[in-house]
Amino acid sequence: MSSRDKILATVQNNQPGPRDLPHHIPSGPTASVDLDSAFISVLESIGGSAFIVSGYARIATILHEQFSDAHRIVSGCPQLPTFEAGRPGEDPHALENVDLAILPAHFGVAENGACWITEAQMIERALPFISQHLALVIRRKDIVADMHEAYARIASLESAAETPYGFATFIAGPSKTADIEQSLVLGAHGPASLTVFLIDEQLSDAGFF
């Protein structure tokens, strides 16, 4: 008898009688909360930063200014032609010299400041992790209240997608560790900073900068 069959037989023999899944999954408050300001405040509390912008032109201005010293900036947003366009299929090891990656994400989550990004948006799976800094772009209206809504959104994205994702991740803030005496240090292995841009086309840039 193979280990597989042995394990399955023992499990089947030892598992308790049927227990139903809970029908109702609780969810936090939704409509009454100002989702984008909740998202931004949580993101800032976990070491990230956010900009509400009118469009890609503003994003380009901000990032060119902030990363004027950078050697290599790779973009996954076709709307940002002034940056190097990421090439799918590039050896992920060659991305080690990327200072900043700018990538689109699907949506943000207000309760924890996370953004959901799937493989197709990453150019290479390694890029959002290996880059020294990371910027993500979402639409201001694409913020859900909590993780229950997040998975509902993921399900609808998946049913609309041609192929399901092979890899996807929630990213909440910069890479961090507190393993040395509980002192928080940003930039453990991945990006040392995370900036999330929230695009609101209704917005005028006047008065923001």
Added chain:
Amino acid sequence: MSSTNHKDHAALAATFNKDEPRVEWHDQTLWWVRQKRDKAAAKVPDWEILRDTASRIKDNVLSNLSGYLRQFEEEATRNGITVHWAADAQEHNEILYSILSRHKVDKMVKSKSMLTEECHLNEFLHQKGIEVIDTDLGERVVQLAGEPPSHIVLPCIHKKKEEIGEIFHEHLGTPAGNSDPQFLTHAARLHLREKFLTRRVALTGVNFAIAETGEFVVCTNEGNADMGAHLADVHIACMGIEKLIPQRHHLGVFLRLLTRSATGQPITTYSSHFRKPRPGQEMHIVLVDNGRSTHLGRKDFRNSLKCIRCAACFNTCPVYRRSGGHSYHTAVAGPIGSILSPNLDMKKYADLPFASTLCGSCSNVCPVKIDIHEQLYKWRQVIVQENGAPIGKTAAMKAMNWVLSHPGVYHTAGKTGRWFMLNAPFTVNNGLNAWYRQRDMPEPPKQSFGEWYKKNKQ
């Protein structure tokens, strides 16, 4: 307590307790993490309902684990992942070794996996000439120090930054005397980047595996699991069979609970969902039993298989905080380790269910509502039935039984005891009295309740 020749929890805790300021520091650090958990939990309005829901989802998982395992295997295989089954630690290690030798690889990176600690994978591979680099910063620290992790979430919580500075000076060549966490973390970042970029095989643990979709989720703050997996030609993920959940949307419940319970963060920096290998990559999952299927059959103890490894029970435990993780001499320490380990080896870990005050704080913070302190109490009974109690305890219990069943003896013994405590305290306040070793004796009353009652009876 134990009949084997290793040191038991009490002896190891006594060693840890020799350095009182360190114990105080360890205690306070973990209590601070516990308080962060409380604040995070209080911010979620439906926290208790969430815990209850998580517990009920896990009830369902345990009741249909064989079905979910089959479903997961089918879906993961369809996704292009190779699924392996390991009955025990030995088979798990052999599977890993066979994958590595097939690729002619003698070096790999590994992100945090308590399962591989449980299976002693590093030692096994080391003997085969394979180098394993632990990439979680805390795990790398203890690996360089030649120690096991002392905490499942905070592996080097027992180490002071000065000690870490020394370890890094010795192994990574950082300047002597530099113990700045920012500096040391950056040194580790550079050191480990080189490993990520040059290793062809990466091993990760698994936080959750989803039967419905055949994907698995790995949560880290550092990004080390992703750095390893996405740069390697071969990604191997190892998981205990109890890590399954039925559907993807159930992650909504578990990811809300996990990190808030662990460190008080709203979520880990990365919650990565692996469903298919990237083009050209090989992806393996090793499903490990190692006693879990037997444990599932123990009605009183099976709930411990609901554990999502957040370590909230560690941080709140007055015994863990004051005895340190190494005193548990097992991969998963703390209250949850004390109810999981006896299942693996009831003799070797017979001391662990006794390493508790049964205060119940562990059960109160557990995000999946495991009745930890009740199981600790039940394990004590099982262990005494199976192994017997130590001679001292048995003799004391027998003597107590005799005294309590003879009222005359009871009254005389009480009177005599009080007389000695009042007039000759050295006869009880000495090393022969096990109670006195860690505690002061109470001040004896001048009379017993019986005497008082006789006197004041109308």
